[in-house]
Amino acid sequence: MSSRGLGVLRNRNLSLYLSSRFLGTIAVQMQSVAVGWQVYQLTGSLFDLGLIGLAQFAPFLLLILWAGHVADTHNRRTIVQLCQAAQLLCALLLLMFTFSGSSAVGVVFAILVVFGSARAFMMPASQAVLRNIVPNEDFSEAVALSSSSFHVAVIAGPVLGGVLYIFGAAAVYATSSVLLVLAVILMGVTKSAPQAMNKNPVSWNTLLEGLRFVWSRPIVLGAISLDLFAVLFGGATALLPAYAHDVLHAGPTGLGLLRTAPGAGAALCSVALAFFPIRRRVGVWMFGGVAAFGVATMVLGWTSSFVVALVALAVLGAGDMISVYVRHLLVQYETPDAIRGRVSAVNSVFIGASNELGEFESGLTAGWFGLVRAILLGGAATLAVTGIWSMLFPVLSKMDRFPHHEKEEAARAS
Secondary structure, three states: EEEEEHHHHHHHHHHHHHHHHHHHHHHHHHHHHHHHHHHHHHOOOHHHHHHHHHHHHHHHHHHHHHHHHHHHHOOHHHHHHHHHHHHHHHHHHHHHHHHHOOOOOOHHHHHHHHHHHHHHHHHHHHHHHHHHHOOOHHHHHHHHHHHHHHHHHHHHHHHHHHHHHHHHHHHHHHHHHHHHHHHHHHHHHOOOOOOOOOOOOHHHHHHHHHHHHHOHHHHHHHHHHHHHHHHHOOOHHHHHHHHHHHOOOOHHHHHHHHHHHHHHHHHHHHHHHHHOOOOOOHHHHHHHHHHHHHHHHHHHHHOHHHHHHHHHHHHHHHHHHHHHHOOOOOOHOOHHHHHHHHHHHHHHHHHHHHHHHOOOOOOOOHHOOHHHHHHHHHHHHHHHHHHHHHHHHHHOOOOOOHHHHHHHHHHHOO
C-alpha cells in the first residue's frame, strides 16, 4: 500500500491544478451531454452523432504535433489556462446558438471544431505539466489522484448536464460557462517548477521528434497503440444518446446517468490505485483492463436493462482506467522533460483518435449495421485487438515491473 496516498494533496499547486481541471472537466462533460442530445433531437441521425466526434478530432489531428512543440517551448500551465479560456468561448457560442432557436447543426459542428483545436493544444501541455508540479517521488500517486478527480468530474458532469437539460440546453451551457470561468482563475494562480525548454527552431525534425521517440520504445508504442485500437473499435459511448432513447427508452436524465457510469467505475478504480499502485505484473494488468473493456462493451450491446447497462458501463470505465494508468506512467517516466510535450502530443493523437475518431466510427457502423450490432461488433473487435497486441508486443504483455522501478532497485542494489 502506498505510504503517501492522499497526502500529496498537501502540495498547494497540485491541489489548485486538480481543482481547475476538475471544474473544467465537469463543464465539458455537461456540455457533451447537451450537445449530443440537442443534435439528436434536431436531426434524429446516428451519423450526426458520429460527426460530433469527427468535428472535434479533425482539427486535433492537424494541430497536435505543433501543439506538442508549443508545450516544449512555452509555459505549459499558461497554455492550459488559455485553452480553458477557448473552451469557455465555445460554451458561450453554444449558448448563443441555443437562444437563437436555429436548427442548423452545422453551426454546432463549427463550434466543436474550435473546441477540438483548443483541446489539441491543451492535452500535451496538461499531460506534461504534472511532472513540473509534483516531485518525482510523489508522481505515481499524483497520476492516480489526477485520474481520480478527472473521473469524479466525468461522473458529476453528465448527471448535472442531464438534470439541467430538463430546463433546456441553455441552462447547461450557461452553467458550463460559469464553471469554466472558475477553472481559468484557479489555473492562473497555480505555479509550476521551471521546465526544460526546447530552444531549437520549429522544423519537421523537431515536430517529429516525439514520434521518433515513441517508435524507438516498443513498450511505449505498444501501450499507446493498444489503447488506440481497442477504444477506436469499442467507442460505444458515442451512441449513448440513441441507445438511451431507442433501446432503454430513457430521457436526458437517464442519458446523464449512463454517461456517468464509466466515470464512476474509473473513479473507484483510480482511488484504489492511489492507495494500491500497480507494482507487479504490469503487462497482465494492462491487457486485462482492455479485455474487460471489450467484454463490458459486448454486454452493453446485448442488454436492454437499464441497470445492467449501468453496471456494464462502470466495468468498461474501470478497465479503461487501468490501461490509462499504466500507459501514462510508462510515457511520463520514460520521456526526458525537454521533449515531454511532443511525446505527450503523440500520446494525445492516439487518445484523440481512439475517442473522437472512435465516436465517428461508431456512428458510421451504426448507420450501416444498426445500433445494437455496431456495439456488439465494437466489443468483439476490442477483444481481438487485445489478443493480437499481446502477440505483437510480448515485451509489454510479459512486463512484470515498470522500467523505472527496475532501475531504482538496481541503483539501490549497487
